[in-house]
Amino acid sequence: MKAVFILEQGGVDKLIYGELPDPTIEEHEVMVRVGATALNHLDVFARAGLRGVKVNFPRILGCDIAGEVVQVGRSVTRLKPGDRVIFNPNVTCRKCEYCLSGEDNLCSQRKALGVDLDGGYAEYSKAPEENAHKIPDGMSFDEAAAIPLVFMTAWHCLITRARLKPGEDVLIMAAGSGVGSAAIQVAKRFGARVIVTASTDEKLAKAKKLGADEGINYSQGDFSEKVMELTDGKGVDVILDHVGTSVWEQNFASLKRGGRLVNCGITSGYKVELHMGRLFTRNLSILGSGGIGTQAELMDIMKLVHRGEFHGIVARSFPLKDAAEAHRVMESRNFFGKLVLNP
Ligand SMILES: [Zn+2]
Structure with a gap:
């Protein structure tokens, strides 16, 4: 698949647009064809190695992901191919004291999509079933991708x-x-x-x-x-x-x-x-306030998204291959709302 990934941290020239193998899913996971992925300062920190953000290589960036489900694992019951979803960026253990008390944003095993796991700067991306939340039928992937992290x-x-x-x-x-x-x-x-x-x-x-x-x-x-x-x-x-x-x-x-x-x-x-x-x-x-937020909070947010009360604010969208240009604009802060990439 086409993807934008890094092999080392540094300037925008470290963003490589090329081919990587499609992801493969485990039985509890779902795969989406990425419609849009929104940029965050976290992407810049992960690319540049700022604020102590470390990643393994190769790493596909992008923690805010919206797309259409194309494949589901054997134990997935809530979603099917064709469903349109966003992902909670936090992949958690579901077992630790924080996860069990509803503070999963503080999970000691927490992994963030696009930082600790491959993210959305690609044609396909995956996450555990519980991370996927359906979006309203009429909502664009650009708007949906602008919602989760912020x-x-x-x-x-x-x-x-x-x-x-x-x-x-x-x-x-x-x-x-x-x-x-x-x-x-x-x-x-x-x-x-x-x-x-x-x-x-x-x-x-x-x-x-x-x-x-x-x-x-x-x-x-x-x-x-x-x-x-x-x-x-x-x-x-x-x-x-x-x-x-x-x-x-x-x-x-x-x-x-x-x-x-x-x-x-x-x-x-x-x-x-x-x-x-x-x-x-x-x-x-x-x-x-660290660790973005919790699953329960995202579920409350999505209720209001489905009622049309919350909107993702998209400043500008770019084709995936122009990820470097999108990072430059991100660093300029000269826009209102979110920048998104379309794989
Ligand atoms: Zn946990």
């Missing part, structure tokens, strides 16, 4: 970790990012007032179309001052951050007393200075 991440951060409540003020970093575009939809669905940041007014306008209530152009100065103006000097209840170092001070200054900051990414860096005095006197919570 919605699971946004849901796990806002709902499971930060326990966002109706009426609360939430601040979402980088509205134009994949996680940002999903987080706006999740936070609005739960009745929060959504304040977003973005680098351009054009991105802020798109965020408002998705439901954001207020937008702050962070290229025009300290965004925490604007947050205070928008919240009568109180600050926000919840912050969803996936940016890290460059926004830490402003985020910390934007939290209301009793506020919760949840972080699920460090695209700008991971080291910060924490003022512990303010942490305890203001009753703040700093939360980590």
Whole structure:
């Protein structure tokens, strides 16, 4: 089959478009003909060897996969050829204390598609049956591929970790990012007032179309001052951050007393200075959210996808052979939503 894979980590020139054997499935697995695979910063980290992401070679990248089932293993009962599905990127052991308590995103044996296992930059891809979730009949593979990682991440951060409540003020970093575009939809669905940041007014306008209530152009100065103006000097209840170092001070200054900051990414860096005095006197919570999200969360997300309440936001699609160009655009951050590849 045609695939894009790496034989070593490095620049975009390490993405090889060529032939690899078709995958073969075990009895509990399903194989899909990949319709679309969405890019994530994780792909860039896996390709470039950044943020400690290690892979074995050859490795087919791509953790967000949508496609049509073409083959099912002997013990598969829930799916048949012709079904249209997305994959949960997390392949887990189903046996450890985390898996058995519903925290499968923390599974000690967790393997991510496109990082620890071959992913979606290929004509065919496979995963265990339980990872496959049906998509609505009318939904394009491009839109479907734009859903799993960012919605699971946004849901796990806002709902499971930060326990966002109706009426609360939430601040979402980088509205134009994949996680940002999903987080706006999740936070609005739960009745929060959504304040977003973005680098351009054009991105802020798109965020408002998705439901954001207020937008702050962070290229025009300290965004925490604007947050205070928008919240009568109180600050926000919840912050969803996936940016890290460059926004830490402003985020910390934007939290209301009793506020919760949840972080699920460090695209700008991971080291910060924490003022512990303010942490305890203001009753703040700093939360980590790793491992994307859980199967149960993805099932809840897909219910809302099937009801037409959540949408994958596709900025641009590329043919598979142009994966290197897609990675360049990904690194430029000059787009709103998700980039997808079509094998
Ligand atoms: Zn496990």
